Amino acid sequence: MRALAVAATLSVxxxxxxxxxxxxxxxxPAPISSSRESNGTAHLTLQTVASYGHHPFPDWVSYMAKxxxxxxxxxxxxxxxxxxxxxxxxxxxxxxxxxxxxxxxGVSGTTGDVEVINxxxxxxxxxxxxxxxxxxxxxxxxxxxxxxxxxxxxxxxxAPCTLAxxxxxxxxxxxxxxxxxxxxxxxVPCGAGTLxxxxxxxxxxxxxxxxxxxx
Amino acid sequence: MSESASVLRGGASGPRHGVRIxxxxxxxxxxxxxxxxxxxxxxIPPGSMSQQTKDQHQVDVVLTALAVPIVLMIWxxxxxxxxxxxxxGTAIVDGPPITGHGRIQATWLIATSALVIGLAIFGTxxxxxxxxxxxxxxPNPAAKPADWRSALQVQVxxxxxxxxxxxxxxxxxxxxxxxxxxxxxxxxxxxxLDVVHDFWAIELGVKxxxxxxxxxxxxxxxxxxxxxxxxxxxxxxxxHGHMNTTGDVVDASTFTSWITNEERKNAALTKQLPPxxxxxxxxxTRNAT
Numbered sequence: 001m002r003a004l005a006v007a008a009t010l011s012v013x014x015x016x017x018x019x020x021x022x023x024x025x026x027x028x029p030a031p032i033s034s035s036r037e038s039n040g041t042a043h044l045t046l047q048t049v050a051s052y053g054h055h056p057f058p059d060w061v062s063y064m065a066k067x068x069x070x071x072x073x074x075x076x077x078x079x080x081x082x083x084x085x086x087x088x089x090x091x092x093x094x095x096x097x098x099x100x101x102x103x104x105x106g107v108s109g110t111t112g113d114v115e116v117i118n119x120x121x122x123x124x125x126x127x128x129x130x131x132x133x134x135x136x137x138x139x140x141x142x143x144x145x146x147x148x149x150x151x152x153x154x155x156x157x158x159a160p161c162t163l164a165x166x167x168x169x170x171x172x173x174x175x176x177x178x179x180x181x182x183x184x185x186x187x188v189p190c191g192a193g194t195l196x197x198x199x200x201x202x203x204x205x206x207x208x209x210x211x212x213x214x215x
Numbered sequence: 216m217s218e219s220a221s222v223l224r225g226g227a228s229g230p231r232h233g234v235r236i237x238x239x240x241x242x243x244x245x246x247x248x249x250x251x252x253x254x255x256x257x258x259i260p261p262g263s264m265s266q267q268t269k270d271q272h273q274v275d276v277v278l279t280a281l282a283v284p285i286v287l288m289i290w291x292x293x294x295x296x297x298x299x300x301x302x303x304g305t306a307i308v309d310g311p312p313i314t315g316h317g318r319i320q321a322t323w324l325i326a327t328s329a330l331v332i333g334l335a336i337f338g339t340x341x342x343x344x345x346x347x348x349x350x351x352x353x354p355n356p357a358a359k360p361a362d363w364r365s366a367l368q369v370q371v372x373x374x375x376x377x378x379x380x381x382x383x384x385x386x387x388x389x390x391x392x393x394x395x396x397x398x399x400x401x402x403x404x405x406x407x408l409d410v411v412h413d414f415w416a417i418e419l420g421v422k423x424x425x426x427x428x429x430x431x432x433x434x435x436x437x438x439x440x441x442x443x444x445x446x447x448x449x450x451x452x453x454x455h456g457h458m459n460t461t462g463d464v465v466d467a468s469t470f471t472s473w474i475t476n477e478e479r480k481n482a483a484l485t486k487q488l489p490p491x492x493x494x495x496x497x498x499x500t501r502n503a504t
Contacts (some may be wrong), residue, residue, distance in 0.1 A: 100374060100408050100409065100497045101372070101374055101377075101379065101408055101497070102487045102488050102489065103379055103389045103484065103487075103488060105484070105487055106481070106483075106484040106487070123483065124483070124484060124487070126487075127487055137376075137377055137391070137457070137460075138457075140391060183454055183457050185376065185454060187374075187377070189409070195409075195410070196375070196409040196410065198375045198409055198410075198452065202375070202453070203452055203453040204453070205453075209453065209454065
């Protein structure tokens with residue numbers, strides 16, 4: 001009888017641990033799909049904010065994405081179609097903190113190796129003026145995002161930010177690869193207060209890095 | 216004479232177990248050793264893409280071959296003991312007491328000491344004669360290959376979570392692609408911009424820690440063209456598992472054409488880079504703090 005009770009207790013404890021790990025492995029931001037355009041291309045709309053402003057890490061820098069219905073979601077997992085031209089618009093609301101490796105101040109992997117910053121096509125930016133990057137290393141896509149003017153009066157402090165607040169608009173396009181899951185990340189060490197600026201939001205999917213799910 | 220030694224010798228009239236074990240071991244070794252050297256040996260990593268991998272492969276085969284008689288001695292002894300010395304029936308009876316045997320102990324100590332010291336000499340000689348065997352040797356390598364003065368210098372820069380490569384003899388151009396000419400000594404200078412990484416070019420047999428503020432030099436000489444894998448072998452954070460890429464060994468003319476194109480394509484970007492240096496301390500050291 002005693003052995004039965006011990007076995008039952010152990011089974012319950014093991015079950016709870018298993019459930020916890022499954023929950024841990026499955027938890028994460030929900031993916032968001034790119035919107036399909038009439039010309040066969042797909043479109044992603046993103047924004048970068050200096051501080052998310054909400055639980056559980058309100059002071060963490062973060063990316064956000066707009067769903068096809070036009071609502072901003074806190075996610076960094078994007079679903080895009082394979083072998084398709086993907087156009088990306090990023091509203092960048094954060095100030096510059098500079099790149100650790102200036103090599104990443106050049107644009108690569110986009111159409112014409114160009115990004116359009118506030119209407120002006122450019123092949124790169126001043127590495128010291130980088131606030132973030134949108135980089136998919138496996139397909140050599142790298143787009144540096146310039147910081148907003150630190151003297152601007154209408155700085156955004158809580159996500160999602162609006163177009164009335166100080167920002168830069170960056171657009172670019174790239175051709176998606178074959179089906180698969182590709183990581184993307186920011187290469188500006190923007191995790192304030194962490195080792196080499198690469199902790200916290202830089203090490204957490206849902207903030208400054210994520211996945212591009214191509215199908 | 217101790218009782219255990221007496222058992223192995225077969226006592227006054229029993230079988231000579233020690234001789235039997237030695238004979239079985241010698242026969243098994245004579246069969247298995249050639250198989251390990253000539254059948255399994257060619258498939259032991261890391262292959263033969265570079266001079267260093269050839270050397271490493273040779274060492275791996277030697278070490279595996281040396282391990283064969285030792286492993287077989289253990290297996291044969293256990294198998295023999297389980298089979299021959301098995302106690303029949305249900306009665307539990309004490310075996311003969313185990314006592315010391317000076318000659319066996321001395322033989323064991325001398326044999327294992329000779330093996331370890333011999334391997335240390337073999338390994339040290341190999342490191343010195345192969346230019347460091349592809350391992351990182353720090354900023355002042357003790358072992359250099361004969362033709363190191365004409366080596367192509369390639370800087371390997373690790374950062375969370377990307378490898379980039381600079382070619383100082385080509386204007387310090389930086390790329391995300393690692394391309395190397397065949398049959399030419401390569402002098403890798405491995406460093407990091409943040410935490411500790413580890414540059415592992417698997418098929419080239421190169422492995423060197425990437426540490427911020429340290430110039431870790433490793434030599435390698437690719438012997439044939441092809442693609443090799445590059446991985447980070449030091450747990451370095453969220454995307455450590457994705458910090459990999461591939462490199463290519465190409466013929467000299469293809470390399471010249473490629474690096475010339477990289478220089479031209481990245482001319483504007485190269486101007487943005489800090490001057491080529493053995494180590495870098497990006498300012499601020501801790502960004503965004």
